[in-house]
Amino acid sequence: MSVTIKDIARESGVSYSTVSKALNNSPLVKPETKKKVLETASMLGYTPNFAAKNLVSKKSRTIGLVWPAIDRIALTALVSKINELVTAENYFMILSVDEADKAIGMFKGFQVDGVMIFEEGRETMLHSDVFSSIPILSYGVSGDHVYPIIDVNHKKAIHLAVSHLIELGHTSLSYIGDATPGDKRQTEKLNGFYEAMENAGLTVHENSIGNTKGLSWYDGYLAAKELLKTSKPTALISGSYDISVGVLRAAKELKIRIPEDLSVISYDNIPQMASLETELTSVGVPIEQLAEKMVTSLLSLIEHPDSINLTQLMEPKLALRKSTKSLQKHL
């Protein structure tokens, strides 16, 4: 049997309501009594019963996070940061790798105060009774959603990458990423590439697009090998951190030096970019900003359920590292 406030009360010779007050640092308890109660609690190894606390407060101070793609490094970095911020706000976070509907059902059973969903590509079709019964915030792509979404301006991110490469004198640019229709986040990046190239008056050749048909590093590796063999771009934009890992491996095997022979910019503005074999210049919303926006938005939704702000678009930034080189300097 676990230790309860009643055990502490018995042991320390006060009532359990006094114990409760003492444990919550109430000014209505004498310092000596408080000290005695705290010492007894510590001696007995007391741990608060969260189920009981939730019963009274009608709050669990817990948020659930639906995370269906645990193999993606960029999302791992984001989850870690979110957890850090949530903990700093005295909340707990529980994760589920199930489908959104199933995960939310489980979270409701645990009486979480709110839910974050990481939507991968396809929109998550939630039943209306789900999001009307619990605060939900999605990290996804804005569309016809009826629940709040934090979105990233993916097109602009790729525009930043293209502009930077053009400033360095590159005109032969390639893009590598998942071009599978249906994944809006990935297709937005590709569309951003076409758009930025067109704006700059540059042609996109058919063989300068590498379709990874997936988001793993191996998908990136296979597509990069194919692309770098058939096309000889001076610069390459990669759709994600994981794909970039594959690009670096393929380039190494093909004896292509980065940035001497090939400039590379990766999507995903995460600190891990600096730990790669070649520190990659990247674009995207800095992970700290994204995490902070998600946590503050969900917590404000929990506290003020009527303050719904359906779509919040985050603006990306360019993070310069060591994977791009000016062409002019070599001429």
Added chain:
DNA sequence: AGAGATATCCGAGCCAGATA
């Protein structure tokens, strides 16, 4: 002021009584 007593939170499980 400082302590104890009591109502309350919600859902599960049990039991007794009512109904088909």
Added chain:
DNA sequence: TATCTGGCTCGGATATCTCT
């Protein structure tokens, strides 16, 4: 007899009221 319904209790903690 089988099934359904309603009431009660329990769990651990907090908020508030009452007492000394």
